[in-house]
Amino acid sequence: MSQNTNYKNEATAYRRLESAIGVTPHGLAEAPVDAIADAIRPAGMYNQRSRTLMRLAEAVIDKYGGDIAPVLEKPYPEARKELMGLPGVGEKTADVLLMFDAGREIIPVDRHIFRITKRLGLVPQKTSYDDVRRALEAVAPRGRHEDVHVLLIRFGREICQAQKPKCDVWCVSSSISAHTPLEGQTIQNR
Numbered sequence: 001m002s003q004n005t006n007y008k009n010e011a012t013a014y015r016r017l018e019s020a021i022g023v024t025p026h027g028l029a030e031a032p033v034d035a036i037a038d039a040i041r042p043a044g045m046y047n048q049r050s051r052t053l054m055r056l057a058e059a060v061i062d063k064y065g066g067d068i069a070p071v072l073e074k075p076y077p078e079a080r081k082e083l084m085g086l087p088g089v090g091e092k093t094a095d096v097l098l099m100f101d102a103g104r105e106i107i108p109v110d111r112h113i114f115r116i117t118k119r120l121g122l123v124p125q126k127t128s129y130d131d132v133r134r135a136l137e138a139v140a141p142r143g144r145h146e147d148v149h150v151l152l153i154r155f156g157r158e159i160c161q162a163q164k165p166k167c168d169v170w171c172v173s174s175s176i177s178a179h180t181p182l183e184g185q186t187i188q189n190r
Contacts, residue, residue: 010043027057114129
């Protein structure tokens with residue numbers, strides 16, 4: 001539910017879903033789709049998301065008996081590919097599951113992380129999800145990937161916002177020259 005939804009609305013929708021139905025494959029698969037939609041209404045796009053959640057729950061029950069734990073134990077590429085084969089699960093969602101629930105040393109990339117890495121010239125403007133992920137993983141300290149992920153999201157929400165970024169309060173902004181050698185673009189114009 002986090003895509004195209006602010007954190008507050010996502011959290012509210014999740015709490016409502018947990019309270020009304022329960023966030024389990026069996027609970028979601030057995031619930032009326034209208035009840036799911038009503039619970040997640042604060043997140044927006046609730047009709048589409050409710051149907052996707054129901055299809056996802058049904059697929060997890062059909063393929064895995066309601067438990068994806070064995071998938072999370074597989075090697076990263078295999079687990080990720082299998083998760084992405086489920087309804088509504090893309091690269092970011094698969095990577096979030098693998099990082100938070102399986103303890104993998106990966107850095108999921110959301111819209112904030114895309115924006116930050118491009119503005120700082122760490123990756124080209126036109127780059128793929130996996131290229132951003134690999135670039136960050138290459139420089140992040142081992143054992144700290146989860147921290148890097150969470151801190152970058154917070155930085156993107158609070159400082160490096162899409163609209164009206166607060167570059168003047170970021171301590172590094174005054175120490176960066178007008179041009180970065182990585183992309184040759186001005187920081188102010190990104």
